[in-house]
Amino acid sequence: MNVTITEEGAKALVKLEGRLDTTNADQFMKDITPLMNGTHEEIDVDCTDMEYTSSQGLRMFLMLQKNVSARRAKLVLRNMKPHVKEVFDITGFSHIINIV
Amino acid sequence: MPLHSQSIARRLSRYVLLISAGMLLFTTILMGIFGRRAIIRITTEVAEKEVDLVAGNIDMLISEVELAVGNVDWFVQRGGMREQFMYDATRELVMSNPSIIGSAVAFEPYYFQGRRWFAPYSYIEKQTGEMHTIQMGNADYDYPTMDWYRVPKLFDRPVWSEPYFDEGGGSRRMATYSLPLKDTTGTFFGILTSDISLEGMSNRLKRITPYWDSYAVLVSARGTYIVHPDSSMVLKHSIFDTVSQMSDTTALTIAQNMLNSKKGSVRFHGNRNEDYFGVYRPISNGWSILLVNSYDSVFHYLSIFNVIMAIMAILGLIGLYVGCRNVIRRQMMPIVEFTQVSMTMAKGNFKARLPEVKRGEELQKLRDSMAFMQQSIREYIAELKTTTASNERYESELTIARDIQMSMLPQNFPNHPGCDLYAMVQPAKEVGGDLYDFIDVGDRVFFLVGDVSGKGVPAALFMAITRAAFRFIGALGLPINEVVRRVNDCLCDGNTNEMFVTLFAGCLNTSTGVMEFCNAGHNPIVIVAPDGSASFLRAKPNLAAGLFERFPYEAEQIRLEHGSRLIVYTDGVTEAERADKTQFGEQALLDWARKMNPSVSAKASTLDLYARVRHFTGDAEQNDDITIMSILLK
Structure with missing residues (x-):
């Protein structure tokens, strides 16, 4: 799992690469903590190179989503691979997280 | 163990020995080079001094003869031309000079009292030692035609003859000094001669033997041997006969220098490449002495000295080796003891007594560090015991937690007339977050897989809450979506x-x-x-439970044929991973379902799917909890 965060004005661009599972979910949490404490109006996550997410990973997205919603900002997940998107669909997370 | 110290002692001693031997060899080579040079210089000086001494002696002898003859010359001129005086003069010359063995005054024809030949001659007879005086000039011995007379007359100066063997009264090897006689007007009137024996020369030269094979030669102004260790060479051969047979041209140079009355010390080689050095000195009368020494004899003593040195060096080195080894071995004793203590410690006795060290800072440090190590290990072991105990407690608590969690999952499957139900959970760790449950309410069966x-304890706690909630709410007999909502x-x-x-x-x-059903x-x-065809039931996903309160979960409905089978599972099945990270996948699940015997029991199908998944993952560690529930509608 590799997380790269760049900033573009009020927008945070996050690039996810690799697998997000139980073994690195904590690290992912640490990586995105600055975003949770930040004031970005939009968090744009590029999931092009994301290979897998476990339920623990979904939890991380959920926490991020709740954090973003609480401060009326936006979270967008982009270019998700079909088999990853499927996990979001099955669990119903597609309803609560904006995936485009 | 003592073997080790021995080998170290031996090895160290060997190093010391090698270094000492190397240094000894180095100094020996240096000593050899400088010693050789010094010996060459000293031996040359010794030889030069001896030759100088003998040359001086011979010079003195020659001067005495020349002086004596000069004095007689004076008497002859002033003595008047009396016959008896002339005889007496020759006798006096021989008698008063031990080195002179014969003397003659030979007058120019008709000069002395009108006589054709007048040459009084006194000589000492070799055999008897008696002196005889004769007049030697006559028709048979026409001396004015002879070299000893003509040459000084011609050159108008005193001349030493070449050495010769006198077959007359002397009957011996001799050389003659001839002085031209002149009257007050400067007119030449005769020759005054003195003979010296060369036998005496040879005795003098024999005494120059600085080294055991040294020998000296005396050569005349033309190079003829006057003295030579090989007496057959004397008078018959010249030094040029010898040097012309030698390959080293230095010898020729020596011979030429000698004839030119030069002095020198030169090294040269014999025909068998023997190493010689020659010292030559001129004599005032044109003769020359050459002393020849072979370096072999000079270095003979050096060789003996070297052999003695070598033997002493070897004995010294052996002593050094033995001494070193014993000293090192004795010094190593504490290390041997430390080794024994280490072995004892390796066997688990960390309280083993360390050997006392009396001296040696390094050994004291070793002892301190070993003592420190003992202390550290004892503390570490104590700590480890505590940690192990707490780990054991933690593990036993986890085992108990697992038992409690597993006991939450019903193990008594209903012997229901309308359906056959079986389920299993295999957590990835001791405790897991998967669950299943079922409630038999008459002809309706509520079931749940979550x-x-x-993973782990947090998931297990949440699982327990979920299971408790379902057990309580499910039993109320509400519509299934209402159950999920609550x-x-x-x-x-x-x-x-x-x-x-x-x-x-x-x-x-x-x-x-x-x-x-309701899918959260x-x-x-x-x-x-019943015909064995298998497919996924694509249900409305709704949303996972626990996220948003009062989420409106919706229920769906399907009618199943009798003989149909439901396989409910968690993603631990489809996402089971092999070592290469490939997943079991939904397709494999469908393939398995299609190949299954449709009439096989719920339990058999459950265990078969589990076995299939474990076969797929092989040795890879289980990455997620696996739950399988199989329901066969009779």
């Missing part, structure tokens, strides 16, 4: 950690085959028709 996000509300209450659980909840009417973000279940 998967809590994450379970969700229950889970959302106080869920600050954003934990969630995906659920598949169903209510199967075993008599009608109608199944109401769970994997699609598999339905196997």
Whole structure:
């Protein structure tokens, strides 16, 4: 799992690469903590190179989503691979997280 | 153990020995080079001094003869031309000079009292030692035609003759000094001669023997041997006969220098490449002495000295080696003892007494560090015991937790007339977040399979809440979506950690085959028709439970044929991973379902699927909890 965060004005661009599972979910949490404490109006996550997410990973997205919603900002997940998107669909997370 | 110290002692001693031998060899070579040079210089000086001494002696002898003859010359001129005086003069000359063995005054023809020949001659007879005086000039001995007379007359100066063997009265090897006689007007009137024996020369030269094979030669102004160790060479050969046979041209140079009355010390080689050095000195009368020494004899003593040195060096080195080894071995004794203590410690006795060290800072340090190590190990072991105890307690608590969790999952499967149900959970760790449950309410069976996000103790606690909620709410007999709604509300209450659980909840009417179900973000279940065809039940996903309170979960409904089978599972099945990270996948699940014997029992199909998944993952560590529930509608 590799997380790269760049900033573009009020927008945070996050690039996810690799697998997000139980073994690195904590690290992912640490990586995105600055975003949770930040004031970005939009968090744009590029999931092009994301290979897998476990339920623990979904939890991380959920926490991020709740954090973003609480401060009326936006979270967008982009270019998700079909088999990853499927996990979001099955669990119903597609309803609560904006995936485009 | 002592073997080790011995080998170190031997090795160190060997190093010391090698270094000492090397240094000894180096100094020996240096000594050899400088010693050789010094010896060459000293021996040359010694030889030069001896030759100088003998040359001086011979010079003195020659001067005495020349002086004596000069004095007689004076008497002859002033003595008047009396016959007896002339005889007496020759006798006086021989008698008063031990080195002179014969003397003559030979007058020019008709000069002395008108005589054709007048040459009084006194000589000492070799055999008797008696002196005889004769007049030697006559028709048979026409001396004015002879070299000893003509040459000084011609050159108008005193001349030493070449050495010769006198077959007259002397009968011996001799050389003659001839002085031209002149009257007050400067007119030449005769020759005054003195003979010296060369036998005496040879005795003098024999005494120059600085080295055991040294020898000296005396050569005349023309190079003829006057003295030579080989007496057959004397008078018959010249030094040029010798040097012309030698390959080293230095010898020729020596001979030329000698004839030119030069002095020198030169090294040269014999024909068999023997190493010689020659010292030559001129004599005032044109003769020359050459002393020849062979370096072999000079260095003979050096060689003996070297052999003695070498023997002493070898003895010294052996002594050094033995001494070193013993000293080192004695010094190593504490290390041997330390080794023994180490062995004792290796066997588990960390209280072994360390050897006392009397001296040696390094050994004292070793002892200190070993003592420190003993202390550290003892402390570490004590700490390890505590840690192990707490780990054991933790593990035993986890084992108990697992037992409690497993006992939450019903193990007594209903012997229901309308359906056959079996389920299993295999957690990835001691405790897991997967769960299943079922409630038999007459001809309706409520069942549930869930998967809590994450793993381990947090997931297990959330699983316990979920299972308790379902057990309580499910028993109320509410519509299935209402059951899920209430379970969700229950889970959302106080869920600050954003934990969630995906659920598949169903209510199967075993008599009608109608199944109401609600999918809360769970994997699609598999339905196997009685003919063996299998497919996923694509249900509305709703949302995983525990996330949003009062989420409006919706129920769906399907009618199953009798003989149909439901396979409900968690993603631990489809996402089971091999070592190469490939997953079991939904397709493999469908393939398995299609190949299954449709009439096989729920338990058999459950265990078969589990076995298939474990076969797929092989040795890879189980990465997620696996739950399988199989329901066969009779």
